[in-house]
Amino acid sequence: MLRQNLAKKLVSAKSENERKTLLEKNREKSDEFLARAVKEICYAAWTVEPIKAQKTATAIKSLFKFNPKKEIEAYFFWISGIADLTSGKLESTIENLDKSAAVFKTLEKEHEAANTQVAKLYALALLGKYDEAIICGENALKIFEKYEDELAAGKIEMNLSNIVSRREFHKKAEKYCLSARDRFSKLGEKTWLTMAENSLANTYAEINDFPNAEKFYTNALYRAQAEKMNVTEAEIEASLGNLAMFRGRFADALGFLESSRQKYEQLKMPHQTAIAELEIADIYLELNLSAEALAIYEKVSGKLRKLKLQGEEARARANLGKTAGLLKKTRTARNELKKSANLYIAEKNKVGAAAVKLNEAALELNLENFQKTLNLVKEAEKFLDKSENLRHQLTAKWLKGEALRKLGKIKAAEKTLLQTFQNAIEQEQANIARIALNSLGNLAVQMGEKAKAKKHFEKAIEMIENLRAPLPAEEFRMAFLANKLAPFENLAKIYLAENDLEKAFFYVEKGRSRALSENLNNDFQTKNQTKTSAKLAAKLRSLREELNWFYSRLNRAEDAEIKGLEQKVNLREKQIADVMRQIESTKAAKFSPRAELSANSADLSDLQKHIGKRKVLIEFVSFNDNLSVFIVSGTKINYIENLAKESEISLLLEGLHFQFGALRFGTVHLEKFMPELKKRADFYLRKLFEKLLAPLEDFLEMRDLVIVPVGALHYVPFNALFDGENYLIESREIVYAPSAAVWQKLNRKKVKKLENALLFGFADERIPLVNDEIKALEKIFEKSESFMGNRANFKNYTENAPDFDILHLACHGQFRPENPLFSSLHLADGFITVRDICSQKLSAQLVTLSACETGLNKIFAGDEILGLARGFLTVGASSLVLSLWTVNDAATSKLMTDFYAQLQRGNSVSASLRKAQKDFIEQDKHPYFWSSFVIIGK
Numbered sequence: 001m002l003r004q005n006l007a008k009k010l011v012s013a014k015s016e017n018e019r020k021t022l023l024e025k026n027r028e029k030s031d032e033f034l035a036r037a038v039k040e041i042c043y044a045a046w047t048v049e050p051i052k053a054q055k056t057a058t059a060i061k062s063l064f065k066f067n068p069k070k071e072i073e074a075y076f077f078w079i080s081g082i083a084d085l086t087s088g089k090l091e092s093t094i095e096n097l098d099k100s101a102a103v104f105k106t107l108e109k110e111h112e113a114a115n116t117q118v119a120k121l122y123a124l125a126l127l128g129k130y131d132e133a134i135i136c137g138e139n140a141l142k143i144f145e146k147y148e149d150e151l152a153a154g155k156i157e158m159n160l161s162n163i164v165s166r167r168e169f170h171k172k173a174e175k176y177c178l179s180a181r182d183r184f185s186k187l188g189e190k191t192w193l194t195m196a197e198n199s200l201a202n203t204y205a206e207i208n209d210f211p212n213a214e215k216f217y218t219n220a221l222y223r224a225q226a227e228k229m230n231v232t233e234a235e236i237e238a239s240l241g242n243l244a245m246f247r248g249r250f251a252d253a254l255g256f257l258e259s260s261r262q263k264y265e266q267l268k269m270p271h272q273t274a275i276a277e278l279e280i281a282d283i284y285l286e287l288n289l290s291a292e293a294l295a296i297y298e299k300v301s302g303k304l305r306k307l308k309l310q311g312e313e314a315r316a317r318a319n320l321g322k323t324a325g326l327l328k329k330t331r332t333a334r335n336e337l338k339k340s341a342n343l344y345i346a347e348k349n350k351v352g353a354a355a356v357k358l359n360e361a362a363l364e365l366n367l368e369n370f371q372k373t374l375n376l377v378k379e380a381e382k383f384l385d386k387s388e389n390l391r392h393q394l395t396a397k398w399l400k401g402e403a404l405r406k407l408g409k410i411k412a413a414e415k416t417l418l419q420t421f422q423n424a425i426e427q428e429q430a431n432i433a434r435i436a437l438n439s440l441g442n443l444a445v446q447m448g449e450k451a452k453a454k455k456h457f458e459k460a461i462e463m464i465e466n467l468r469a470p471l472p473a474e475e476f477r478m479a480f481l482a483n484k485l486a487p488f489e490n491l492a493k494i495y496l497a498e499n500d501l502e503k504a505f506f507y508v509e510k511g512r513s514r515a516l517s518e519n520l521n522n523d524f525q526t527k528n529q530t531k532t533s534a535k536l537a538a539k540l541r542s543l544r545e546e547l548n549w550f551y552s553r554l555n556r557a558e559d560a561e562i563k564g565l566e567q568k569v570n571l572r573e574k575q576i577a578d579v580m581r582q583i584e585s586t587k588a589a590k591f592s593p594r595a596e597l598s599a600n601s602a603d604l605s606d607l608q609k610h611i612g613k614r615k616v617l618i619e620f621v622s623f624n625d626n627l628s629v630f631i632v633s634g635t636k637i638n639y640i641e642n643l644a645k646e647s648e649i650s651l652l653l654e655g656l657h658f659q660f661g662a663l664r665f666g667t668v669h670l671e672k673f674m675p676e677l678k679k680r681a682d683f684y685l686r687k688l689f690e691k692l693l694a695p696l697e698d699f700l701e702m703r704d705l706v707i708v709p710v711g712a713l714h715y716v717p718f719n720a721l722f723d724g725e726n727y728l729i730e731s732r733e734i735v736y737a738p739s740a741a742v743w744q745k746l747n748r749k750k751v752k753k754l755e756n757a758l759l760f761g762f763a764d765e766r767i768p769l770v771n772d773e774i775k776a777l778e779k780i781f782e783k784s785e786s787f788m789g790n791r792a793n794f795k796n797y798t799e800n801a802p803d804f805d806i807l808h809l810a811c812h813g814q815f816r817p818e819n820p821l822f823s824s825l826h827l828a829d830g831f832i833t834v835r836d837i838c839s840q841k842l843s844a845q846l847v848t849l850s851a852c853e854t855g856l857n858k859i860f861a862g863d864e865i866l867g868l869a870r871g872f873l874t875v876g877a878s879s880l881v882l883s884l885w886t887v888n889d890a891a892t893s894k895l896m897t898d899f900y901a902q903l904q905r906g907n908s909v910s911a912s913l914r915k916a917q918k919d920f921i922e923q924d925k926h927p928y929f930w931s932s933f934v935i936i937g938k
Contacts, residue, residue: 003034003037004037006029006034007034007038007040007059008041009022010022010023010034010059010062011038011041011056011059012055013059020062020066023062023067030066030067031067032072032075034063035060035063035064035071035075036075038059038060038063038075039056039060041056042056042057042079042083046231047231048231050086050087050231050267050268050269053082053086054086054087056082056083057080057084060072060076060079060080061076070103071103071109074112075100076100077097077100078096078097078116080096081093081094081095081096081097081100081116081119084096085122085123087269088274090126090127090307091123091127091308093119093120093123094120094124094127097116097123100116101113101116110143111144114139114152115140117136117137117139117140117156118140118152118156121163125159125163125166126312127308127309127310130163130166130167130348134160134164137156137160137163140152141153141156150183150186151183151184151189151192153183154179154180154181154184154189154192154196158176158192158196158199160176161173161174161177161180161200161203162199164176165202165203165206166311166349167347167351168206168352168387168388170206170207170389171388173203173206174200174207177199178200180199181193181200184196190227191227191229191232193223194223195220195232197216197219197223198216198217198220198232198236200216201217201243205239205242205246206389207388207390208391210246213243217236221236221240230263230267231269234263234264234276235260237256237257237259237260237263238275238276240252240256241255241260241279242257242279242282246429247428247429247430248428248430250286250287250467250470250476251470251471251472253283254287254471257279257280257283258280258585258586259586260276260279261279261280261582262535262582270303270307271307271309274303274304274309275309275312277299277303278296278297278304280296281300281316281319284296285319285322286431287471287480288480288482288483289475289476290326291327292581293319294320294324294327297320298320300316301313301317301336310343310347311347311349311352314340314343315352317336317337317339318337318352318355319359320332320336320340321335321336321340321356321359322337322363324336325359325362325366326366330367333363334360337359340356341353351383351384351392353383354379354380354381354382354383354387357376357377357379358376358377358392358395358396358399360376361377361380361396361399364376365399365402365403368406370403370406373402373403374400374403374404377396377403380392384396390427390429391432394423394427394429394432395432397416397419397420398420398436398439400416401416401417401420402417402439405442405443405446408446410446413439413443414443417436417439418440420432421433421437421440424436430463433463434460434463434484437457437459437460437487441453441456441457441487445490445494450494450497453490454491457491457494458487460487461487461488461491461510464481464484467480472584472585472587473581473584474519475584476584477514477518478514478515478860478862481511481861481862482861485511488507488510488511489508489623491503491504491507492505492508492621493623501630501637501638501639504630505637508621508630509619509740511862512708512739512740512741513739513862513863513864513865514864516738516739516864516865516870516873516874517739517742519873520745537583547572547573547830548794548830549830551824551829551831554566554569555829576835580835606744607632608633610743610744610748611632613634614703614704615633616699616703617630617631617706617708617743618630618696618700618706618707619632619708620692620707620708620713622710622711625645625647626641626642626646627643627644627645627692628640628641628642628643629643631699631700632740633699638699646710646711646713649688649691649713649716652688653684653716655684656685656717657885659680659684659928660681660927662677663677663928663929674926677926678924678927681926681927681928682927685717685722685727686721686723686724688716689721689722692716692718692721702732703732704734705728705734706736706737706743708736708737708738708740708743709736709863711859711863714736714859717884717931717932717934718734718736718934719734720927720930720931727921727927729914729917729921729931732914733911734914735934735937737937738863739863742873746879747938749878749938751845754805754806754845754903755782756781756783756784756785756806757781757784757804757805758784758785758801758804758806758844759777759778759781759784759785759786759787759808759810760786760797760807760808760811760827761773761774761786761792761810761811762810762812762826762827763788766812766889767811768889769889769890769893770811770889770893771789772893773810773850773892773893773896774788774808776893777896780897780900780901781806787800789828790828790829791828792811792827792828793828793829793830794829794832798836801840801842802841803843804843805843805845805846806845806846806848807842807844807846807848807877808850808900809847809851810850810896811826811850811851812825812851813826813849813851813853813868813883815853815856815867817858820857820867821834821835821866822834823856823868824868825849825851825868834867834870834871835871837868837871837872837874837875838871840875841876842875842877845877845878846879846880847872847877847879848880848882848899849880849882850883850892852883852886852887853883853885853886854869854882855869855880855882855936857869868882869936873936873937877937878938879909879935879937879938880936881913881935883933885932887932887933888929891925891930892933895916895929896916898916898919899913899915899916902915902916909938910938913933917930917931
């Protein structure tokens with residue numbers, strides 16, 4: 001048997017006995033040449049099949065036990081070091097490789113001893129021992145050149161390139177890389193040529209030579225795939241992801257970085273997986289998913305410390321501090337930035353430490369410590385002026401310019417910010433260019449140059465749209481826009497000052513509920529998408545099954561069990577959200593920025609056609625806590641400013657909800673106090689009317705209202721606002737909408753007759769009359785299917801929901817402000833969440849959630865609503881009837897019966913609800929019993 005074949009069998013053997021038997025049968029070949037053959041297998045595998053490389057360590061150990069010759073011992077340490085490297089055991093890697101070199105030197109095998117140091121350099125670099133690594137590498141390089149070993153010399157130069165690059169000496173890294181590439185090319189060594197071109201591309205990316213970086217990455221990726229270099233392919237994908245992120249191509253960055261992470265997980269490479277997680281957090285931070293990024297940074301910084309990856313830990317803690325600052329966690333931010341700076345100083349990485357200073361400067365800027373911001377930038381610039389990383393220099397310039405602007409140093413600020421913008425455009429740094437434009441716009445406003453300000457803000461919006469348009473999923477698109485609304489608001493303010501109400505309204509609408517509006521503009525799940533990986537799809541199914549089981553347990557849990565079950569529920573919910581994000585990261589989206597912007601803004605002339613003569617749309621806005629309002633009729637647009645402070649409205653709402661709260665636990669014992677309780681509630685409802693609607697009466701006349709709320713106003717029961725004699729619903733129909741564009745799109749949908757209804761009811765001791773409600777509704781509808789008790793379960797909902805014109809769900813609702821996409825309706829065997837609702841298309845035009853608090857939403861930036869309402873609107877519903885607070889069981893049953901009776905007589909949804917609520921008012925009922933239910937949509 002040839003030694004190469006014996007080595008293969010030894011590596012693939014499943015037990016020590018099998019290896020021992022092989023060696024016994026081939027005793028004469030169980031020598032140093034066999035050890036060398038095992039080493040060759042190890043080297044062929046470690047960038048392709050790390051697990052196989054680890055098996056070679058087991059094989060060489062068996063050989064060394066069988067034949068403890070010195071040369072075999074040297075190979076044993078060498079292979080063990082490589083196996084440790086693939087497992088992330090870096091200090092053990094160095095120890096074993098040094099032992100191997102020492103043994104080879106005693107055997108006077110200088111060349112082999114130097115060869116062991118190639119991999120050692122990589123481990124030293126990851127541990128931040130750069131000086132030691134450079135000395136080691138230069139010494140080995142001299143030996144390889146002495147023996148004319150071009151391959152080994154190229155490998156050493158590759159590792160030296162990576163080391164100096166980590167210290168931000170990118171020109172020197174380029175020199176090493178080009179030399180290594182030349183050696184590999186002459187040898188026809190495809191594997192190492194691939195890795196050299198990847199490293200060369202990394203260097204070009206760091207110095208912002210993006211065309212060259214892209215060229216070499218593309219070449220390297222093609223070769224890696226052809227040669228089945230799985231580890232290198234994952235590494236190049238990560239590099240391509242970072243390049244895309246630098247260039248503002250965030251959709252590409254998401255796809256490459258997520259694909260790389262999944263590959264490293266499959267290859268079971270803990271150190272590379274940890275770095276991949278760090279890079280995922282970086283792209284999440286760029287997309288403004290700050291809470292998600294923070295959670296990853298917190299987790300991964302500890303992992304990197306355990307793996308002793310000092311440079312990566314420094315970067316993780318720097319970005320953890322930056323993210324904590326954005327989330328107003330100032331103490332955490334300061335602590336993490338200090339830790340990061342200390343790690344960079346320990347690495348003697350002055351540029352890294354300077355980058356931390358910039359993060360500190362950004363924190364002080366947000367805290368309005370403008371002079372301190374300038375001082376920190378000045379400290380950072382001492383090192384950045386010598387740096388080859390232009391992105392850090394651009395960040396420093398913008399921070400300096402913005403601090404100068406805030407300090408009123410207009411001329412200096414203008415010069416610095418213009419230079420920042422121009423350099424950012426030259427260097428393809430779209431995100432910094434966009435920030436600089438907004439600063440220039442604000443500066444022009446300070447200088448009273450409105451025409452210049454408009455140009456800057458308009459250009460900033462164009463850049464935002466271009467950066468945002470390719471993002472593949474709603475969550476990413478919504479988060480990205482959330483901290484970039486300033487140019488929209490700033491332009492609206494300028495046009496309001498000029499009394500150009502149409503343009504002001506246009507820009508307010510452009511920044512409002514954009515992601516929801518875009519969802520309504522696209523066919524359900526028809527965006528261009530890549531196929532979801534089978535592994536992730538299976539993981540998602542499994543997690544959802546587990547979660548539903550825990551939900552069902554919660555429904556019947558004893559008090560002692562609840563806390564433990566809630567922890568398990570929270571863990572599965574987080575895992576589902578993570579997996580969904582992973583799946584969405586690798587989907588493609590094809591959006592044209594201009595087409596999307598036009599399609600998802602309210603077209604005023606078309607909007608006015610839908611409004612017609614009988615309606616008026618009231619769109620509230622909040623500038624610096626001041627509430628103002630656009631009033632759009634079929635022919636005019638008006639604007640009334642400074643109606644009230646949003647904080648005032650919040651206080652009035654607190655008072656109103658306190659009054660309603662007195663009735664939520666039953667009313668039998670309160671009957672004699674009801675007139676007084678009603679009087680108290682009416683007091684708050686009148687105050688809200690006086691603040692929000694009384695100033696608008698001349699514009700409203702007696703027309704029906706479309707209310708587009710802002711902030712706290714989403715929770716105002718406009719139907720119950722009281723003018724001292726009548727409630728608003730008595731004189732007009734009222735609907736809510738997240739934005740004018742959303743209402744416009746819902747009204748464009750073809751109206752069809754509502755013929756059949758799916759009725760779901762799940763009663764318990766708190767809502768015992770639910771079954772009576774469902775039975776009463778069965779009599780109203782000619783065509784209906786009902787599910788009550790144990791039949792009102794998750795399976796029956798998902799199988800039947802898509803097929804009906806009306807969905808009526810009478811059960812408990814739970815709004816989750818901390819995790820709104822897991823807000824839910826409680827069925828017999830668990831909860832149906834917003835994420836579940838969003839998973840299937842509905843044909844229902846009307847969805848009624850006859851449950852408590854089903855209309856509550858988390859109001860995200862840009863007045864994006866996150867809750868049950870968003871789920872049903874996204875999958876096709878045109879009208880939603882939902883509740884703003886806990887409802888009374890008996891009153892709700894009667895209200896729903898009256899509502900549907902009116903609907904079956906041919907009345908509209910809004911007219912039907914109005915009539916049902918007026919019947920309660922005519923009986924002098926407390927508003928608590930009838931005003932909770934509102935309509936969102938048509």
